[in-house]
Amino acid sequence: MGLKTAALKKSIWVFHVACSPCNNCDIEILDLLTPRFDVERFGIILVGSPRHADALLITGVCNRHVTPRLIETYRATAKPCVCFLFGACSCQGNVFKGGYNVPRLIDEIILEEDPNAIIVYIPGCPPKPEAMIAGVVKALSVL
Amino acid sequence: MEVFNYLVFPGFLFATVAGLLTWWLDRKVTARVQYRVGPPWYQTFADVVKLMGKEVLIPENARKTGFLLAPIVALSASALVATMIGVFNMNWSAGFVGDIIVFWYILTIPSIMLILGAAASGGPLSSVGSSREIKMLLAYEVPFIIVITMIIFKADTLSFGGIIKYQAGHGPILYSVSGVIGFIVALLCVQAKLGLVPFDAPEAETELGGGILYDYSGAALGAFKLAKAMLFYTLPIFMISLFWGGVQIGNGLGILWAVLKYLLIIVLITLIRNTNPRLRIDQIMKFFWGKLTLLAIVAFILSVLGI
Numbered sequence: 477m478g479l480k481t482a483a484l485k486k487s488i489w490v491f492h493v494a495c496s497p498c499n500n501c502d503i504e505i506l507d508l509l510t511p512r513f514d515v516e517r518f519g520i521i522l523v524g525s526p527r528h529a530d531a532l533l534i535t536g537v538c539n540r541h542v543t544p545r546l547i548e549t550y551r552a553t554a555k556p557c558v559c560f561l562f563g564a565c566s567c568q569g570n571v572f573k574g575g576y577n578v579p580r581l582i583d584e585i586i587l588e589e590d591p592n593a594i595i596v597y598i599p600g601c602p603p604k605p606e607a608m609i610a611g612v613v614k615a616l617s618v619l
Numbered sequence: 620m621e622v623f624n625y626l627v628f629p630g631f632l633f634a635t636v637a638g639l640l641t642w643w644l645d646r647k648v649t650a651r652v653q654y655r656v657g658p659p660w661y662q663t664f665a666d667v668v669k670l671m672g673k674e675v676l677i678p679e680n681a682r683k684t685g686f687l688l689a690p691i692v693a694l695s696a697s698a699l700v701a702t703m704i705g706v707f708n709m710n711w712s713a714g715f716v717g718d719i720i721v722f723w724y725i726l727t728i729p730s731i732m733l734i735l736g737a738a739a740s741g742g743p744l745s746s747v748g749s750s751r752e753i754k755m756l757l758a759y760e761v762p763f764i765i766v767i768t769m770i771i772f773k774a775d776t777l778s779f780g781g782i783i784k785y786q787a788g789h790g791p792i793l794y795s796v797s798g799v800i801g802f803i804v805a806l807l808c809v810q811a812k813l814g815l816v817p818f819d820a821p822e823a824e825t826e827l828g829g830g831i832l833y834d835y836s837g838a839a840l841g842a843f844k845l846a847k848a849m850l851f852y853t854l855p856i857f858m859i860s861l862f863w864g865g866v867q868i869g870n871g872l873g874i875l876w877a878v879l880k881y882l883l884i885i886v887l888i889t890l891i892r893n894t895n896p897r898l899r900i901d902q903i904m905k906f907f908w909g910k911l912t913l914l915a916i917v918a919f920i921l922s923v924l925g926i
Contacts, residue, residue: 511655525833
């Protein structure tokens with residue numbers, strides 16, 4: 477493991493991509509920054525720009541309007557980066573799967589753009605903050 | 620010797636380490652203020668090393684040369700000013716006539732490079748950020764120059780070493796009414812120079828998503844962060860040298876006192892940043908051109924009267 481990877485593992489900057497979520501997952505994400513969980517202990521902070529990010533935190537189902545914007549955001553992220561699919565909707569579509577406005581699932585879209593993308597699934601509706609931390613640990617172990 | 624001074628101590632390497640540790644202290648104190656645990660001590664080092672190893676994305680409609688040159692110039696200017704302040708503090712007669720004016724303009728170079736780099740990137744959020752940075756630069760320089768002029772008049776010398784020598788003989792400038800007022804004004808100007816809340820309108824994480832730094836990524840962003848970290852180390856030392864007797868290395872417990880003064884200034888800056896909301900750009904300009912300029916002029920008049 478090189479110095480670069482070691483530093484990357486200690487400092488994950490997250491950009492939150494909201495692909496038409498119901499806001500439930502987003503509230504759980506905010507919990508991570510509060511004193512109870514405080515992910516800044518592990519160097520994880522939220523940033524405002526995809527160009528600064530090491531991880532994309534994607535919530536919601538990806539409808540036709542959002543798809544080009546999601547691809548654009550993925551292209552704007554500096555590689556190497558990890559995609560976290562947060563919540564049942566972004567993992568497999570949840571109850572919206574097969575709906576007229578959900579042509580493709582998010583992992584299909586990202587894998588079409590970049591076949592080597594690292595994708596971590598965090599299921600739940602919404603997932604607990606502990607599940608999110610466990611997901612980050614799993615993602616870091618494959619980097 | 621000059622190369623050693625510039626690259627190792629007290630220049631690039633030392634300023635980097637000290638600046639990153641200061642930046643960590645700032646984050647840790649912020650976390651404790653918010654009842655959080657906060658990052659471990661190596662956090663800022665990990666951040667910068669990670670940024671250096673990442674891909675540098677260049678936006679489609681960016682001007683490549685200006686975009687990539689700006690962070691390098693900003694970084695070397697910060698290293699230069701850190702070197703000069705360190706060397707002149709160690710050897711009071713090492714300076715030249717008018718070096719305090721040179722300090723003042725080298726200290727503005729990182730801000731100017733941020734403006735140029737953001738303007739060259741061609742993104743809308745960066746442009747808004749750079750226009751705000753220009754306005755803020757014009758705003759905070761006015762009281763800052765008046766305060767520096769006050770010190771020059773008081774010490775009756777244009778050299779940085781001369782000011783420290785004056786304070787060694789007559790006691791620190793801070794221990795007078797005009798000195799205290801000047802110190803408060805300079806502290807707020809330093810806050811704005813570092814781009815910290817309440818004067819972070821150009822960066823505005825929650826509003827512009829990074830503002831002037833929005834389009835930077837990888838090593839270029841890392842260079843800007845390093846330049847800012849170095850300024851975080853340099854500006855408090857600059858304040859100590861101008862107001863509080865400098866870092867007196869040869870003088871017994873001089874270094875210990877200097878470190879305590881330094882920590883006090885850092886914690887003051889951090890507490891200001893944690894207890895204030897972000898000001899709008901027009902409020903920032905009113906604040907600097909109105910109240911603070913008035914305060915600086917009052918300090919100037921008091922110092923002429925000898926109070």
